[in-house]
Amino acid sequence: LHRVDKKTAGKIRVINDIFLHVDFSSPSLSPDVIFMHYPMHGEGAERLYLNLEEKFKVELKRGAMIISAIRKLSDQKSFPEIAPAKRVQCPFGGVTMHYHQKF
DSSP states (O other): EEEHHHHTTTTOOOOOOOOGOOOOOOOOOOOOEEEEOOOSSSHHHHHHHHHHHHHHHSSOOOOEEEESSSSSSSTTTTSSSEEEEEEETTTTTTEEEEEEOOO
16 A cells, blocks of 8 residues: 555546536546446447547547556557556455556
């Protein structure tokens, strides 16, 4: 477990919302790191995921990191993986984390 100093902790903002409703290009938000999980199954899940990728491509600033659980981003040109995928154990089971950065 890593400790975070108070200055850094003051910069952390958790947004629990539907990503399609969030304006990531807003100067008041402009995230450095996004964590997203891919628990979707069934019809429409792939389209939703690709829509999120397109939104990130348009709205995220260059250099922003996306940590994606379960599934890597498909647009490797815009979002190359910057570290090897890593399998981690979560309370609900093992998950592979993928680390991307907007190019």
